[in-house]
Amino acid sequence: MPIQEIHKHHLQEIFHQIMTLLEKQEIVNALVRRQDMPRQNLVESLVARQHLVELEQKLKQLHPADIAYILENLPLLQRTMVWDLVEVERYGAVLLEVSDAVRETLIEDLERDELIDAAEHMDSDEIADLVPDLPKDMVLDLLTSLNNEDRAQVQEVLAFPEGTVGALMDFDIVTVREDIKLEVVLRYLRLRGELPEQTDQLFVVDRTGTLQGLLPLKDILIHDPEVEVNDVMIVEPIFFHTDEDARDVAQAFERYDLISAPVVNIHHRLVGCIGIDMVMDFVSEINQKERLGQAGLHEEEDLFAPIWKSAQNRWLWLALNLVTAFIASRVIGLFEETISMLVALASLMPIVASIGGNTGNQTAALIVRGLALKQINTTNFLHLLYKEVGISLLNGLLLGGVVGLFAYLLYQQQALALVMTAAMMLNLLLAALAGIFIPMGLHKLGRDPIMGSSVLLTFLTDSMGFFIFLGLASIFLR
Amino acid sequence: MPIQEIHKHHLQEIFHQIMTLLEKQEIVNALVRRQDMPRQNLVESLVARQHLVELEQKLKQLHPADIAYILENLPLLQRTMVWDLVEVERYGAVLLEVSDAVRETLIEDLERDELIDAAEHMDSDEIADLVPDLPKDMVLDLLTSLNNEDRAQVQEVLAFPEGTVGALMDFDIVTVREDIKLEVVLRYLRLRGELPEQTDQLFVVDRTGTLQGLLPLKDILIHDPEVEVNDVMIVEPIFFHTDEDARDVAQAFERYDLISAPVVNIHHRLVGCIGIDMVMDFVSEINQKERLGQAGLHEEEDLFAPIWKSAQNRWLWLALNLVTAFIASRVIGLFEETISMLVALASLMPIVASIGGNTGNQTAALIVRGLALKQINTTNFLHLLYKEVGISLLNGLLLGGVVGLFAYLLYQQQALALVMTAAMMLNLLLAALAGIFIPMGLHKLGRDPIMGSSVLLTFLTDSMGFFIFLGLASIFLR
Numbered sequence: 001m002p003i004q005e006i007h008k009h010h011l012q013e014i015f016h017q018i019m020t021l022l023e024k025q026e027i028v029n030a031l032v033r034r035q036d037m038p039r040q041n042l043v044e045s046l047v048a049r050q051h052l053v054e055l056e057q058k059l060k061q062l063h064p065a066d067i068a069y070i071l072e073n074l075p076l077l078q079r080t081m082v083w084d085l086v087e088v089e090r091y092g093a094v095l096l097e098v099s100d101a102v103r104e105t106l107i108e109d110l111e112r113d114e115l116i117d118a119a120e121h122m123d124s125d126e127i128a129d130l131v132p133d134l135p136k137d138m139v140l141d142l143l144t145s146l147n148n149e150d151r152a153q154v155q156e157v158l159a160f161p162e163g164t165v166g167a168l169m170d171f172d173i174v175t176v177r178e179d180i181k182l183e184v185v186l187r188y189l190r191l192r193g194e195l196p197e198q199t200d201q202l203f204v205v206d207r208t209g210t211l212q213g214l215l216p217l218k219d220i221l222i223h224d225p226e227v228e229v230n231d232v233m234i235v236e237p238i239f240f241h242t243d244e245d246a247r248d249v250a251q252a253f254e255r256y257d258l259i260s261a262p263v264v265n266i267h268h269r270l271v272g273c274i275g276i277d278m279v280m281d282f283v284s285e286i287n288q289k290e291r292l293g294q295a296g297l298h299e300e301e302d303l304f305a306p307i308w309k310s311a312q313n314r315w316l317w318l319a320l321n322l323v324t325a326f327i328a329s330r331v332i333g334l335f336e337e338t339i340s341m342l343v344a345l346a347s348l349m350p351i352v353a354s355i356g357g358n359t360g361n362q363t364a365a366l367i368v369r370g371l372a373l374k375q376i377n378t379t380n381f382l383h384l385l386y387k388e389v390g391i392s393l394l395n396g397l398l399l400g401g402v403v404g405l406f407a408y409l410l411y412q413q414q415a416l417a418l419v420m421t422a423a424m425m426l427n428l429l430l431a432a433l434a435g436i437f438i439p440m441g442l443h444k445l446g447r448d449p450i451m452g453s454s455v456l457l458t459f460l461t462d463s464m465g466f467f468i469f470l471g472l473a474s475i476f477l478r
Numbered sequence: 479m480p481i482q483e484i485h486k487h488h489l490q491e492i493f494h495q496i497m498t499l500l501e502k503q504e505i506v507n508a509l510v511r512r513q514d515m516p517r518q519n520l521v522e523s524l525v526a527r528q529h530l531v532e533l534e535q536k537l538k539q540l541h542p543a544d545i546a547y548i549l550e551n552l553p554l555l556q557r558t559m560v561w562d563l564v565e566v567e568r569y570g571a572v573l574l575e576v577s578d579a580v581r582e583t584l585i586e587d588l589e590r591d592e593l594i595d596a597a598e599h600m601d602s603d604e605i606a607d608l609v610p611d612l613p614k615d616m617v618l619d620l621l622t623s624l625n626n627e628d629r630a631q632v633q634e635v636l637a638f639p640e641g642t643v644g645a646l647m648d649f650d651i652v653t654v655r656e657d658i659k660l661e662v663v664l665r666y667l668r669l670r671g672e673l674p675e676q677t678d679q680l681f682v683v684d685r686t687g688t689l690q691g692l693l694p695l696k697d698i699l700i701h702d703p704e705v706e707v708n709d710v711m712i713v714e715p716i717f718f719h720t721d722e723d724a725r726d727v728a729q730a731f732e733r734y735d736l737i738s739a740p741v742v743n744i745h746h747r748l749v750g751c752i753g754i755d756m757v758m759d760f761v762s763e764i765n766q767k768e769r770l771g772q773a774g775l776h777e778e779e780d781l782f783a784p785i786w787k788s789a790q791n792r793w794l795w796l797a798l799n800l801v802t803a804f805i806a807s808r809v810i811g812l813f814e815e816t817i818s819m820l821v822a823l824a825s826l827m828p829i830v831a832s833i834g835g836n837t838g839n840q841t842a843a844l845i846v847r848g849l850a851l852k853q854i855n856t857t858n859f860l861h862l863l864y865k866e867v868g869i870s871l872l873n874g875l876l877l878g879g880v881v882g883l884f885a886y887l888l889y890q891q892q893a894l895a896l897v898m899t900a901a902m903m904l905n906l907l908l909a910a911l912a913g914i915f916i917p918m919g920l921h922k923l924g925r926d927p928i929m930g931s932s933v934l935l936t937f938l939t940d941s942m943g944f945f946i947f948l949g950l951a952s953i954f955l956r
Binding site: 011012015016019063065066069072073074075097186189190192193194195197198199200217218220221222223224253254255256257259276277280281283284287288291292294295296297301303304305307308310311314315317318321322324325326328329330332333336339340343344345346347348349350351353354355358359361362364365366368369370373374375377379380383384387390391394395399402403406410462466 | 489490493494497541544547551552553575668670671672675696698699702733735755758759762765773774775782783788792796799800803806807811814818823826827831832833836837839842843844848851855858861862865869872873880884944
């Protein structure tokens with residue numbers, strides 16, 4: 001089946017076929033294990049082998065990313081069976097495609113020799129990607145098995161902190177000098193016979209390896225072979241330093257529609273390149289991480305991880321949540337006397353807290369976006385503050401009016417309705433301020449504002465919502 | 479200043495320089511308006527002109543995406559001033575880069591003629607991107623100003639619903655026949671003299687325009703010019719149909735590391751191509767939209783939109799939130815008698831609701847991710863259900879135990895502590911089920927599960943949390 005059909009409609013179908021084969025295989029295995037029908041043994045093992053061969057054939061036709069997809073969706077036992085059938089030379093490619101959580105389960109299954117064989121089919125930057133997930137002794141064996149150049153490159157990549165350009169970059173680049181004719185470049189390329197995947201341009205360097213410019217492949221094609229590289233090259237290219245933040249790089253790729261870009265060291269020497277494929281993977285990984293992190297999942301979770309392990313992944317957040325809930329509960333505790341006199345307060349107080357949390361999160365979402373796009377600065381900050389406070393007062397008046405009316409209709413007490421309206425207005429104002437200052441504060445502290453903003457904000461709007469409402473009630477309603 | 483420096487460290491600096499120039503300009507304008515110093519008029523208008531020229535110079539050096547960045551960050555009045563200084567031939571490029579909300583404010587400012595001039599510098603797919611934001615009469619004038627081919631293309635793109643490949647695709651592609659030599663391709667390309675931005679491959683078609691294969695530029699370069707296109711072309715390329723979901727395309731680009739891909743109609747005729755730049759823009763737009771939508775913002779919001787307009791953007795969600803809060807409040811209202819007998823219930827009940835909401839959202843985040851990656855199917859669904867229920871029981875026992883202890887320490891009532899623990903366990907179980915079935919239900923209904931899951935889930939865990947806790951209390955604690 002051609003790949004274009006697989007990726008679209010049939011990947012899920014193939015998944016089912018594989019599941020069916022696996023189920024047959026399990027039945028066969030179970031029969032073989034029972035061994036109470038010795039005569040049939042041969043037949044069964046033949047059938048078993050046939051299933052395995054069929055499975056292996058199917059896997060061979062698949063792109064490593066598709067094998068990764070299938071492995072992600074298999075429970076642990078079946079995952080191991082399929083993983084054993086993947087060809088060793090594709091181990092690396094598959095490992096790079098699966099999520100971190102699943103990668104761990106696959107690596108546990110690898111023999112030392114298999115890993116070293118697999119590494120022979122990988123680039124040094126790819127090996128470096130895997131190293132952090134390998135057991136320490138395996139890493140040593142792996143590094144020893146590499147040639148000097150590759151080992152040096154792997155170690156170079158590992159020296160860069162996660163999230164920097166250096167940790168993402170690719171060493172496999174083609175360079176040319178600026179004082180040669182395109183004719184010579186063409187001959188060189190034909191002689192070379194292949195180019196790294198996704199090459200869209202060559203890198204022009206001088207004798208010392210300093211970046212001089214870029215030569216897009218399309219410019220080689222459209223220009224007269226007699227002109228020199230420096231007549232057609234891009235002389236002021238966008239480049240990145242090894243220690244730059246990969247998020248900034250992603251923004252530049254998106255903003256300037258880049259496909260690949262050179263990476264230089266502090267001496268402006270070309271050391272590698274960064275391609276759109278890596279940028280896209282990086283962006284989608286960050287996005288997943290932030291989405292899960294926002295909901296309080298500590299890290300990516302294998303869908304088939306054991307219950308005990310998955311539960312741990314969720315405790316950090318729940319423990320924090322427990323503390324904030326206890327505090328909010330104690331705030332209410334302060335006013336138990338007031339509540340016992342007017343029990344309506346108990347049913348009305350969650351409204352104030354809940355709407356406060358929601359309006360605050362709206363503001364915070366806009367601020368987080370503004371921070372990510374670097375839109376917020378000292379010049380426009382005051383304007384923003386003014387706008388959000390204005391909205392909160394407007395909404396406070398409006399929503400406060402509605403809930404006040406609601407309270408009046410239910411309990412027929414004018415004073416209660418007024419307290420409700422006033423509490424809503426104050427809590428919405430507080431929520432707007434929290435929605436601005438919490439993400440900005442986290443950002444100033446160098447934290448990702450997406451991650452903690454919501455829990456901090458909800459904590460504040462809950463506790464303060466209860467405090468303001470019950471506090472006003474205890475003053476005015478006794 | 480070279481572009482590579484601008485995008486990195488100096489964009490914010492340039493923004494400040496522009497703000498300073500704008501402020502000077504405003505002072506000059508104010509003086510000119512006063513006109514009480516007629517002698518100085520000439521001097522002032524000269525100074526004014528000088529500032530404007532300086533500003534115009536600065537803008538000329540900037541990439542359209544950077545101009546867009548600056549416009550996004552300017553309050554409305556200053557935004558209009560800067561927008562007036564942008565060259566007409568760059569209007570289109572800038573309009574395509576700004577967010578929808580800001581685009582609206584810029585288009586309001588455009589004269590009919592300016593728009594038609596701007597369109598002359600745009601591709602038909604780009605014009606089609608703008609059309610939905612233009613006033614109707616302008617659209618007519620604009621379409622009339624185009625030549626027949628362009629108009630047909632614009633109308634073709636407009637016929638595809640948003641979010642499909644057809645609505646994103648680019649018509650500007652280079653095709654070749656399969657039975658010619660690379661030598662001929664090379665000559666053709668040199669004669670052509672230029673290729674569309676970001677071209678990484680040529681499209682091979684037959685006489686009827688049916689897609690036959692792809693010819694990557696790098697393959698033209700490395701192969702002997704004497705071989706024929708069909709000897710080196712990729713014969714089973716990944717392609718897309720015009721009516722495919724752009725999200726699926728984005729996933730395929732990421733999975734198979736594509737840079738561009740052909741788009742065909744139902745007769746397998748090549749109609750255009752889709753490039754990684756469009757895919758990246760699409761992905762980031764969707765991400766922004768989902769993030770803001772999750773927090774209850776109806777659409778993208780101009781940071782400098784008037785308060786009244788911004789407030790409206792938030793009402794739909796807040797109105798929904800008001801209804802859910804009212805219902806939760808009435809659930810509590812059912813038990814006012816119980817609460818008045820034991821006021822401790824009022825301070826403990828938010829703990830049950832809050833932790834339920836958080837555990838439910840953890841589950842929902844994993845399910846939403848699984849649905850987006852198409853990981854959830856009938857084969858593994860039961861496994862998943864079993865796992866999440868298991869985690870919820872484990873966490874229910876654990877967290878329920880902690881809060882039970884907390885309640886006991888505070889109020890010294892064993893029965894109250896047991897009710898608290900039992901309520902937590904039940905609400906966490908409910909939360910796990912809701913975290914699975916709510917996103918899956920929304921997905922089945924063809925809705926984006928990211929958008930509504932959280933509000934529905936929190937509503938359920940709040941109301942049911944109160945109901946379970948207070949219900950158990952009213953049975954066992956009287």
